[in-house]
Amino acid sequence: MATTRPARSDPHLPPEEAARLEAEVRGYFDSVAPRRPAKPPRSDPSEDAGTEAGAGAHDLPELRKLRDLEAKPQVSRFCLSPWWYSNS
Numbered sequence: 001m002a003t004t005r006p007a008r009s010d011p012h013l014p015p016e017e018a019a020r021l022e023a024e025v026r027g028y029f030d031s032v033a034p035r036r037p038a039k040p041p042r043s044d045p046s047e048d049a050g051t052e053a054g055a056g057a058h059d060l061p062e063l064r065k066l067r068d069l070e071a072k073p074q075v076s077r078f079c080l081s082p083w084w085y086s087n088s
Contacts, residue, residue, distance in 0.1 A: 013021065
């Protein structure tokens, strides 16, 4: 008597039955999956919206000093070339 090896592959379902079972299992896992809140879209804030809206919320002394310095015209206190240097 010849002995035969056992089949090592799983039994296959017909394609229609496999599709139905897949849809059923997928539906189950979709229903029990936790829902994540939708993230807001990323967009660059406009330049003037950040300074106006954030001024009251972030009233830091350093920020006020920076805005005061930015508003003032810059005056050069130093001579860029030494007094002994001439372009001639």
